[in-house]
Amino acid sequence: ASLTGAVGISEAQAENATSKDAKAASLADANSWTQYGHDQQNTRFSPLKEINTQNVGKLKLAYAFSLGSLRSNEATPIVVGDTLYVSSSWGPKYVYALDAKSGKIKWKYEPDIPDDVLQYACCDVNSRGVTYADGKIFVGTLNGKLIALDASTGAEDWIADVVDYKQGSVITSPPLVVRNLVITGFGGGEYGARGSLQAYDVNTGKEVWKTYTVSATDADGTTSWKGDSWQHGGGVGWLVGSYDPKTDTVFWGTSNPSPWATKVRSTGNGDYGPLTNLYTASTLAIDPATGKIKWHVQGTPADAWDYDGVNELVLADLKTASGALPAYMKADRNGFFYVVNRETGKLVSAEKFVPVNWASKIDLATARPVEDPDKRPGPGHPAKDICPHLIGAKNWQPMSYSPDTGLVYIPSNNVCQDMSEGEVNYRKGVFYLGKEFSAVPGPGGFLGKILAWDPVKQKAAWEIKEELPFNGGTLATGGGLVFYGTITGDFKAVDAKTGAELWKIGVGSGVGAGPISFSVDGKQYIAVVAGRTVSTAAFFGDIGTKITNATPEGGTLFVFSE
Ligand SMILES: O=C(O)c1cc(C(=O)O)c2c(n1)C(=O)C(=O)c1cc(C(=O)O)[nH]c1-2
Numbered sequence: 001a002s003l004t005g006a007v008g009i010s011e012a013q014a015e016n017a018t019s020k021d022a023k024a025a026s027l028a029d030a031n032s033w034t035q036y037g038h039d040q041q042n043t044r045f046s047p048l049k050e051i052n053t054q055n056v057g058k059l060k061l062a063y064a065f066s067l068g069s070l071r072s073n074e075a076t077p078i079v080v081g082d083t084l085y086v087s088s089s090w091g092p093k094y095v096y097a098l099d100a101k102s103g104k105i106k107w108k109y110e111p112d113i114p115d116d117v118l119q120y121a122c123c124d125v126n127s128r129g130v131t132y133a134d135g136k137i138f139v140g141t142l143n144g145k146l147i148a149l150d151a152s153t154g155a156e157d158w159i160a161d162v163v164d165y166k167q168g169s170v171i172t173s174p175p176l177v178v179r180n181l182v183i184t185g186f187g188g189g190e191y192g193a194r195g196s197l198q199a200y201d202v203n204t205g206k207e208v209w210k211t212y213t214v215s216a217t218d219a220d221g222t223t224s225w226k227g228d229s230w231q232h233g234g235g236v237g238w239l240v241g242s243y244d245p246k247t248d249t250v251f252w253g254t255s256n257p258s259p260w261a262t263k264v265r266s267t268g269n270g271d272y273g274p275l276t277n278l279y280t281a282s283t284l285a286i287d288p289a290t291g292k293i294k295w296h297v298q299g300t301p302a303d304a305w306d307y308d309g310v311n312e313l314v315l316a317d318l319k320t321a322s323g324a325l326p327a328y329m330k331a332d333r334n335g336f337f338y339v340v341n342r343e344t345g346k347l348v349s350a351e352k353f354v355p356v357n358w359a360s361k362i363d364l365a366t367a368r369p370v371e372d373p374d375k376r377p378g379p380g381h382p383a384k385d386i387c388p389h390l391i392g393a394k395n396w397q398p399m400s401y402s403p404d405t406g407l408v409y410i411p412s413n414n415v416c417q418d419m420s421e422g423e424v425n426y427r428k429g430v431f432y433l434g435k436e437f438s439a440v441p442g443p444g445g446f447l448g449k450i451l452a453w454d455p456v457k458q459k460a461a462w463e464i465k466e467e468l469p470f471n472g473g474t475l476a477t478g479g480g481l482v483f484y485g486t487i488t489g490d491f492k493a494v495d496a497k498t499g500a501e502l503w504k505i506g507v508g509s510g511v512g513a514g515p516i517s518f519s520v521d522g523k524q525y526i527a528v529v530a531g532r533t534v535s536t537a538a539f540f541g542d543i544g545t546k547i548t549n550a551t552p553e554g555g556t557l558f559v560f561s562e
């Protein structure tokens, strides 16, 4: 019970477990880290406590491993038994299986990636990692393929064609495996792709279902799009999904609508009425067997800011005054922290976790934001000093949840923007934006923070200000620690209760990826990939120049132990 509790599956859920989700439970082994987010609930909590607040000061390098590829290295390594699997940037250029204790290569896989992928990747040639299930390693590639490898040899098992990458649809995140299905999305929110989630048979790679996230009409038969703009409407699932075995539901966030210019797809002014562009910038609850959308929560209707809604959904049973709340939590790019009942889809609370001025609040009854019309950029209506900036209050860099402290650890950004809307036409494989924007520091004279957020009280417990935005994902551990890297190239351990810094080391390049922890032969390790963002800096103006000047490009896995 303590193990399942630690990974965010409640005891009731564990008791409810039937044979169909026994596999999901065993994947959540305390010593391993078998999924991108540690578990399918994306908690990024490792219950291991050999390394703790008392002794973390003695942490030393066990080994470093060059990934053999520069530019944005964003992979979360996974560990199954004594093997660590990690992917590099550029395709990925490589997938490696390493001896998790020594870093010695067991196998290396080099997918066939064409040279032209960079132009179709909005935000660099990144790969956020691989997924393990059933003795296989699954990886999505920038050229739109999903590949299954034999986990023990690296031999290709099957390759599925997911999407035409030349429409600007690269796959940058690992898939989600539920029973016999491997489920993936793809990118293209900045290129006018039409979003879909797609499921493939684990054993054969055959497509089982495809669910479009944008369509001419929505589930209720009405339309939320202007004309046929839905055909290039975005709403892609470029980040990762989560799975709740109890309700047998997959949760997935969808991107911004395409183009960024609102006039093409909505009314173009503040009063968007029914033209909300479903299901973009939303969280979808999906039946994994059929791909059917059970319900949705749209964070940013008729998104005018690129408040892309893909951020990961962290599933946990929260302790509230009125009992356990089966929640999903989302630190939305739009600046609100959402707590939603994951069984009913009911919005429980939504509060600002950074300075936000485009909306004063989220109406709990309708889940709609109450907007400030001045802050919605439309045709002939430029908007000034909008907070947050399009890169978001939090971007893809993953947060973690500790059931011990009840806190969520969020890498947050405090950047604002001016934005104006122009004309734009769809052209295959070319940016489809139609907006001009700036990037300026947010109020308070800081650019980024690591925020310890209480999801029940909806307020900060502590915070650490960082020099620049776009800092790395976080890891919470049973040893009472939070680990994270910074865009300026430090890797740190802090006290999960107070934020007090307990250990720090330079890793030579900025960190975006989330760290992990695992144990082999009774010894605990902490691992993180360093290799700063490259092309996303272009979205940050002068702040982006500071990001690229702070550290050189990198691509190294660091593994620490005592
Ligand atoms: O809408 C999309 O399809 C899409 C895809 C990606 C991606 O796949 O990396 C990013 C974004 N949008 C995006 O808006 C964004 O800010 C972003 C940052 C990064 C990154 O790797 O640092 N990717 C992406």
Ligand SMILES: [Ca+2]
Pocket: 189, 190, 255, 256, 306, 308
């Ligand atoms: Ca986007």
